[in-house]
Amino acid sequence: MNKAFNEINRYKELLDLEKAEKRSCIHSFHRYFGKLIPAIPAFAIKNFTEKGDWVCDPFAGSGTTLVEAKLNGRNALGFEINPFSCSISNVKTTAIDTLVLESLNELLLRDIQADNEPITDEEVPFCINRDHWFKDFVQVELARINRNINDFFSKHDTSLSGVEQNDVINFYRMVLSSIIRNVSNADIQHVFPGYSKRLRRLDAEGKREIKVFNSFRNALNKKTKGLKEYEGLGKTEVVIENKDSRFIKPGDYPEAALIVTNPPYISSIRYIETVKLELYWMEFIFSGDDYKALEKRMIGNDRLQRFDYIEPEITPYENINRIVDEVYALDAKSGNVVGRYFNEMTDIIQNMNGLLKTGGHVVMKISDSKVKKIKIETGLFLTEIAEMYGFKLVDCFIDKIGNRSLLTARNTYSDIITHDYIAIWQKEEDVGGV
Numbered sequence: 001m002n003k004a005f006n007e008i009n010r011y012k013e014l015l016d017l018e019k020a021e022k023r024s025c026i027h028s029f030h031r032y033f034g035k036l037i038p039a040i041p042a043f044a045i046k047n048f049t050e051k052g053d054w055v056c057d058p059f060a061g062s063g064t065t066l067v068e069a070k071l072n073g074r075n076a077l078g079f080e081i082n083p084f085s086c087s088i089s090n091v092k093t094t095a096i097d098t099l100v101l102e103s104l105n106e107l108l109l110r111d112i113q114a115d116n117e118p119i120t121d122e123e124v125p126f127c128i129n130r131d132h133w134f135k136d137f138v139q140v141e142l143a144r145i146n147r148n149i150n151d152f153f154s155k156h157d158t159s160l161s162g163v164e165q166n167d168v169i170n171f172y173r174m175v176l177s178s179i180i181r182n183v184s185n186a187d188i189q190h191v192f193p194g195y196s197k198r199l200r201r202l203d204a205e206g207k208r209e210i211k212v213f214n215s216f217r218n219a220l221n222k223k224t225k226g227l228k229e230y231e232g233l234g235k236t237e238v239v240i241e242n243k244d245s246r247f248i249k250p251g252d253y254p255e256a257a258l259i260v261t262n263p264p265y266i267s268s269i270r271y272i273e274t275v276k277l278e279l280y281w282m283e284f285i286f287s288g289d290d291y292k293a294l295e296k297r298m299i300g301n302d303r304l305q306r307f308d309y310i311e312p313e314i315t316p317y318e319n320i321n322r323i324v325d326e327v328y329a330l331d332a333k334s335g336n337v338v339g340r341y342f343n344e345m346t347d348i349i350q351n352m353n354g355l356l357k358t359g360g361h362v363v364m365k366i367s368d369s370k371v372k373k374i375k376i377e378t379g380l381f382l383t384e385i386a387e388m389y390g391f392k393l394v395d396c397f398i399d400k401i402g403n404r405s406l407l408t409a410r411n412t413y414s415d416i417i418t419h420d421y422i423a424i425w426q427k428e429e430d431v432g433g434v
């Protein structure tokens, strides 16, 4: 690396300026752990792209980068392994005529209130320990809303095309998913679902009122208003792929001018677990096996079997192997979680090179970690890997961690995160995809 990592920071001021700007309320459509702050993609888009360029996020999550791309007149390309997250991103980047939507919302709310047909067992989705997570009446009311969403266009004649009807149904499903955690027994103050002492006490004292219909109606109104922000903006394209970013074919997609992303952390956040109730309720998964399979495809996951760590995971990088060996000596599984992380991120970096045009930029928020008390300089290592795969380092600076709840969540699984960096790389030469 030709410049000392972390000694240059000419872009920090520009990001700080962007942080002072007002943010779109579309970003708050859905709770999602590990969200980027919108100022990061906003700043990157304004500094590294022109109108009409493609902006990509290989770990799209709930779509912060994609929303900012659309709001700024850029096309958006996202990859994401979790189908539920893809659905959130899709809805957040789909403009719907809000006047039409408001009149449809009235009909939907009336349908739900007028529906007193009993709910059948088949209408309540499978969810592990469902009765632990949802009170009986909550299950019934959620199922009733879901039924009326599903039946909506068979009951009401509209002039909407099939695609427009689909957009409306996806929007309603996203609204429903956004209230699931609030009406469940999982404490919303916690990152991972858990029926906390606090909620149990409130329930025992009869002090918690769960109003499923009201929550849905409020969320519907709020998010419908949010969509107004897209009105009057020029048309842009959005492509969201429910794929593992390690295995995509970059040549299948338009060349991007910019990638803005925050990759998963080493062994820290179990993203899937944070949304498990929504995954089951919205029927993105149907069994514990589906859940485990999805979890194991997440980069940085720590769901390794014993045979996965009989030997230390070797990477092509001497300095990373040294760290892997050090962690492995303390705890074999953790050592291999670290080694795998860098091997998997190597595939991602190669694919990022393939997705970008020459001269294009990557703006990445990266966190260093401590695993078994050993500091892992993730930002530095990923930058070194990027330099082997056609990128040069343009800038790198420390960004403070803004989200306290996330800090707590990270600490549960790895030691405290020492730093969050913003690293900016530029593609110098084409190395293609994996």
Ligand SMILES: C[S@@+](CC[C@H](N)C(=O)[O-])C[C@H]1O[C@@H](n2cnc3c(N)ncnc32)[C@H](O)[C@@H]1O
Pocket: 032, 033, 034, 035, 036, 058, 059, 060, 061, 062, 063, 064, 065, 079, 080, 081, 082, 085, 243, 244, 245, 246, 261, 262, 263, 264, 271, 297, 298, 299
């Ligand atoms: C830090 S979050 C990104 C959050 C996003 N920037 C936002 O604002 O919502 C990382 C995301 O990477 C996704 N992910 C993990 N492994 C992946 C893989 N192999 N391919 C694609 N996405 C993956 C996770 O599901 C998670 O949504």
